[in-house]
Amino acid sequence: MKYKLIPFISPIFALLIWEICARTGILDVRFFPAPSAIFYHLIFVSPEEGIIDDILASLNRLLWGYLAGCILGIILGISMGMSRSLRAAIYPIIALTYPIPKIAILPLIMLVFGIGDLSKIVIVAIGSFFLVLINTLHGVDSIERIYHDVCAVYKIKRHNFILKVILPGALPAIFTGLKLAIGYSLVMVVASEFSGADKGIGYLIWQSWETFSIKSMYAGIFVIGAMGFIFSYALHALERRLIPWKPGVSG
Amino acid sequence: MKNHTSAQISINKLTKVFGNDGRTGELITAYEDLSFQVSRGEFICILGPSGCGKSTLLRSIASLEKASSGEVQIAPSDSGSESNIGMVFQERGIFPWMTVTQNIRFLLENNPHIDTHDIDSIVDHYVSKVGLNKFAAYFPHQISGGMKQRVSIARSFANNPDILLMDEPFVFLDSQTRTSLQELLLNIWQETHKTVVFVTHDIEEAIILADRIIVMTAHPGRIKTIIDVDFPRPRHVSHMRKTSQYHDLINTIGNMISDEISDLMPTLNTTGLSG
Numbered sequence: 228m229k230y231k232l233i234p235f236i237s238p239i240f241a242l243l244i245w246e247i248c249a250r251t252g253i254l255d256v257r258f259f260p261a262p263s264a265i266f267y268h269l270i271f272v273s274p275e276e277g278i279i280d281d282i283l284a285s286l287n288r289l290l291w292g293y294l295a296g297c298i299l300g301i302i303l304g305i306s307m308g309m310s311r312s313l314r315a316a317i318y319p320i321i322a323l324t325y326p327i328p329k330i331a332i333l334p335l336i337m338l339v340f341g342i343g344d345l346s347k348i349v350i351v352a353i354g355s356f357f358l359v360l361i362n363t364l365h366g367v368d369s370i371e372r373i374y375h376d377v378c379a380v381y382k383i384k385r386h387n388f389i390l391k392v393i394l395p396g397a398l399p400a401i402f403t404g405l406k407l408a409i410g411y412s413l414v415m416v417v418a419s420e421f422s423g424a425d426k427g428i429g430y431l432i433w434q435s436w437e438t439f440s441i442k443s444m445y446a447g448i449f450v451i452g453a454m455g456f457i458f459s460y461a462l463h464a465l466e467r468r469l470i471p472w473k474p475g476v477s478g
Numbered sequence: 479m480k481n482h483t484s485a486q487i488s489i490n491k492l493t494k495v496f497g498n499d500g501r502t503g504e505l506i507t508a509y510e511d512l513s514f515q516v517s518r519g520e521f522i523c524i525l526g527p528s529g530c531g532k533s534t535l536l537r538s539i540a541s542l543e544k545a546s547s548g549e550v551q552i553a554p555s556d557s558g559s560e561s562n563i564g565m566v567f568q569e570r571g572i573f574p575w576m577t578v579t580q581n582i583r584f585l586l587e588n589n590p591h592i593d594t595h596d597i598d599s600i601v602d603h604y605v606s607k608v609g610l611n612k613f614a615a616y617f618p619h620q621i622s623g624g625m626k627q628r629v630s631i632a633r634s635f636a637n638n639p640d641i642l643l644m645d646e647p648f649v650f651l652d653s654q655t656r657t658s659l660q661e662l663l664l665n666i667w668q669e670t671h672k673t674v675v676f677v678t679h680d681i682e683e684a685i686i687l688a689d690r691i692i693v694m695t696a697h698p699g700r701i702k703t704i705i706d707v708d709f710p711r712p713r714h715v716s717h718m719r720k721t722s723q724y725h726d727l728i729n730t731i732g733n734m735i736s737d738e739i740s741d742l743m744p745t746l747n748t749t750g751l752s753g
Binding site for chain 1: 588
C-alpha cells in the first residue's frame with residue numbers, strides 16, 4: 228500500500244513546494260508562475276485560446292507518424308532478421324543514417340513534403356521507424372537457436388514460423404522500441420511545430436514565448452507531459468496484455 | 479525384427495569435424511567413424527561423457543547439423559512417405575509464449591499427416607497422459623522444469639513421429655523428478671513403440687530405458703561397445719532397481735568405461751552439458 232501511494236504523493240509534494248516558493252516570492256512568478264495559476268489558466272483560459280485545436284493537431288501528426296514508423300519498423304526489422312541478404316543490403320544504410328539527428332533533416336523534409344501536416348508526420352515516422360527497426364532486429368536476433376531448431380525438426384510452415392515464433396519471440400524487444408519511439412515522437416512533433424506550423428502544441432509553446440504568455444507556455448508544456456504519461460501508460464497496459472508470458476509483467 | 483533389413487536408421491562411417499575456430503586453425507573432431515543401425519521400434523541409448531559428440535550426432539540424425547563424411551540413412555515410414563522425426567531437447571525447447579496446450583497444438587497444426595479434426599482430441603489425450611490437465615492453460619514460466627519436459631515429451635509423442643530423438647531431456651531435473659519422467663517415458667513408449675534414440679551420460683538412465691546401449695568414448699567420440707539390455711518389458715524403474723541384474727549391469731558398464739569416466743570426471747562436473 229505504502230509503495231502504491233508514494234508515486235502519487237511525491238509529485239503533489241513537489242508541486243506544493245513550487246506553489247509555496249512562488250507565493251512567498253522565492254521564485255519569480257514572471258518565469259515560474261504558481262502551479263495553481265497554471266492549472267487555472269489551462270482549464271479556463273487556454274480553451275478560449277484554442278488549445279483544443281492545438282492538441283488535436285499535434286495528436287493527429289503524432290499518431291499517424293508514430294503508427295507509420297512503427298509498422299514499417301516492425302515489418303522491415305522482422306524481414307531483415309529473417310533474411311541475411313536483405314540485412315546485408317540494408318544494414319549499412321541504417322547504420323549510416325541512424326546517428327543523424329532527425330531534427331537536422333527537418334528542413335529537407337519540409338522542402339520535399341511542404342510545410343503542412345505531412346512533413347511533420349514524416350519526421351515523426353522517421354524517428355519512430357529507426358528506434359522500432361533496431362529494437363525489432365535485436366529482438367529477432369535474441370530468439371534462442373533452440374526455437375529455430377524445434378521449427379526445423381518439426382517442419383513448421385514459414386508463415387507460422389514468422390507469426391507464431393519470430394514475432395512473439397521478438398515482441399518484448401519490439402515493445403522496448405515502441406516505448407522509446409513514443410517519447411521520441413513527442414519530441415519530434417513539438418520540435419517540428421516550432422517552425423512552419425500554424426497550430427499544434429509546439430506552435431503554442433513557441434508562440435507563447437514570442438508573446439511572453441508564460442502561463443500559456445506552461446499549459447502547453449503540461450499538456451505534452453500529460454500526453455507522454457498517458458501514452459506510456461497505454462503502451463505498458465498493451466504490453467501486459469500482449470506478452471502474458473513475460474515474467475514480472477503478468478499479474 | 480532387429481535385423482538389418484528393418485533398420486530404420488543406418489549410420490555409416492559418420493564423422494563430424496568442426497571447422498577451425500579462426501585463431502588457432504585447429505580442427506575439432508566431435509565424433510569419428512560411427513557405424514550402427516537402429517531397428518524399427520527399438521529404444522537405443524547413446525551413453526557417453528560430455529565431449530563425446532553425442533548431442534552433435536543426434537543433431538546430425540535430425541539434419542540440424544551436416545556430418546563431415548559418412549552418411550545417415552533414414553528408412554521411409556510404414557506408409558512409404560518420408561519418415562517424420564521428432565526431437566526432445568535438453569530444456570527450454572518449449573515456446574515460452576505458448577501455453578502448455580498451445581505448445582502441443584502448434585506442432586500438430588503444422589503436421590500434414592495429422593487431420594485437423596483430430597487435433598483437439600490428441601492434445602487432450604496427451605495433456606492428461608503426462609498429467610498436466612490442471613496446467614493446460616499455464617505458460618512455461620509458471621510451471622516447474624519437470625512439467626516443462628512433460629510438455630516436451632507430450633508434444634513429441636502427440637506429433638506421432640516415426641523416429642524420436644531425445645537429447646538428455648532429464649539432465650537438469652532432480653533425481654526424483656527424473657525417475658518419474660523415466661517412468662512416464664517408459665509408459666508412453668510401451669503404448670506407441672516408437673523408434674527412439676536417447677542421448678544421456680547417466681548409466682542408470684540408459685539401463686532403465688534402452689534395448690541397446692551404445693557406449694561412446696570421448697575426444698573424439700567413437701563407439702566403444704554396444705550392450706544389449708535384456709530386461710523384460712514393460713519395465714518399472716523401482717522393480718528394476720531391486721534386481722541384481724540391474725546392479726551387475728551398472729557395474730559392468732561402469733567398469734567398461736571407468737577409464738573414460740575417471741578421465742572426464744572433472745569435465746563432467748564443470749561443463750557436463752554440451753556433450
